[in-house]
Amino acid sequence: MTATPDAGDGRDDSAIQAQEGVPLTVAAVAARLGVAASTLRTWDRRYGLGPTAHEAGAHRRYSPDDVARLERMRHFTLQGVAPADAARAAMSADPEDLQQAPSLDGAPGPSVPHEPLLVDPLSLAAAAMEPDQPRVQRMLAQEVREKGIVRAWTSLARPALSMLGKRDRSDRPGVDPEEMVQAAVLTAVRHVTAQAERGHHARTGAEPRRTVLLCAGHDHRLRAHVIGGALAERGVSARVLRAENAGGAADLLAALDSRGARVLAVLGHPPGAEELVRAVAERGDIEVFLLGEHPPDVWLPRVRRVRTPSAAVEEIAGILED
Template identity: 35%
Template sequence: MGDQGRVLDAVIGSVARHEEEETLPVAAVARRLGVAPATLRTWDRRYGIGPRAHTTGRHRRYTHDDIARLELMQQALLRGATPAEAASYALRVTTPPEPPEDVGPRAGGASLLREFSTRSAIVLGLSRAAMAMDTVAIQQLIADSVDALGVVAVWDDVLRPVLAALASRWEQTGECVEVEHLVRECTLAAMIGATPTVTAPRNPRPVLLCCAPDEQHSLPLHVLRAALAREGISTQMLGAALPASALAAAVRRTGPAAVAVWAQLPEYAHAELFAEVPRTRQRVRLFACGPGWFTTDLPARVNRLEDLTGAVRRIESLVGAG
């Protein structure tokens, strides 16, 4: 148990440092929240919801209180508040009371903070199960978390921190490759299991989901598929590293309502891909999903979706009316 315990402590410590670090730079906070760094800078500049300690000429460094306010703002946005309303709410709440029904999170701010604490406990539990290579425990933890929090929240707040800690451990020491692979496979199985069969879809034509050519990071795409299915949106999963010619052929065969292309890494995010999507008699909406597209100049007809929560809402709003 000596070596295993040492590695477990290192992995859990990596996750814990992610939660306990005094301040974080804008890029790290953006990854944590699933938004672009430019979005955080815009929120700070327009609405004053940024790091309280930030001064002119110095880099932004976010404390836990700063991040908590941003998370409250995100929850308010999900309730349909405008950015200005959401920022005003988040800045107004210090020890959060129950928010007004027309603005703010589904539950009160205090409940939201308790939920964050619960998620941290789930992360540590999953880390321990992973290091023990306990497949049953890993799958049960993920399944229970999905039932409690939803697929996107579990991916963002539970699975990504654990996978990031394992990947960091592998890069530093060469250890835990097998553990990371196991967690990924369990995650894939859990997301497939959390994807209901949509027998009466809200969209008469499906949404095609694929990764950009050469992009192998397809797990977020399975999370997106599960979340859309739970909203009654039918999809067709084409998976990782789909060649542009194959995507064009799929569009001709299926006449989809939309095409969502995931890129995790910027080297695979080529805007030319969308030019190869054929025009059809009925409009096909195009979505560039994932952090790989953050710095890519996209054609006007392509919707940029910066995070999974926004992707679900945007795709549902545009194709779910059918």
């Protein structure tokens, strides 16, 4: 009598069939890997990772070795490996190695070394258009580790966003390359900030007290977050204020006082910026920085102009370190 699998063992039919050597359909493999059937057809067409089993009068089916290769491919892509590189690794694996391929149902698999990626604005834009979110995040993380959050923004993310903004093509529903890059930048900023705050607390036993308020409209808000993350690395606590929610001068001064902020940085030229900057500067106890190429036309003591994010970080941190 043949034992039947326990219905409560948590495995789906495709997993059981694959282990028993039964060739699988495209739909079954797609369900097992958690990808669309169209993705499997694309991998077949582009990389040759298609089904090899064939029965007369029937569609081609995936053999156990085919499924193992696809599981390996899927595992690599989830870790941020470029699809073409993942396919080469999966295709070049020995049959014995495929039996040890990483399982997608929670079983441990071999660790995948993260080889350094080729990182440049065009590659980042291409990964976002694919869309390949893990690879986008890996590229940003690698650039931040090697060059810091500001350089990652100025030399990688911002040029990539500029390229994406000039496209004249449409996107599939649910695919927004610009939003993907922006989300990856914010993720990198959160990581940098959290790491810096943990380090500061470990050294001093306290939270950073020196606070900067970064006021930015929609077009400059991402840059404000990048500057805030870089300031965190210098032991400076920053908060990003939406310019459209800043209110009047009294509201802004109250926000500065509630945070104990010693610096106000205004990015770009949001509506009403002149009035706000003048009111803060004339009070005399808060330093004001105007960031960008077209700042508000206000020339007063305690008002400084800087054009680049790196210069802003250096000057703001320098004042607060005095």
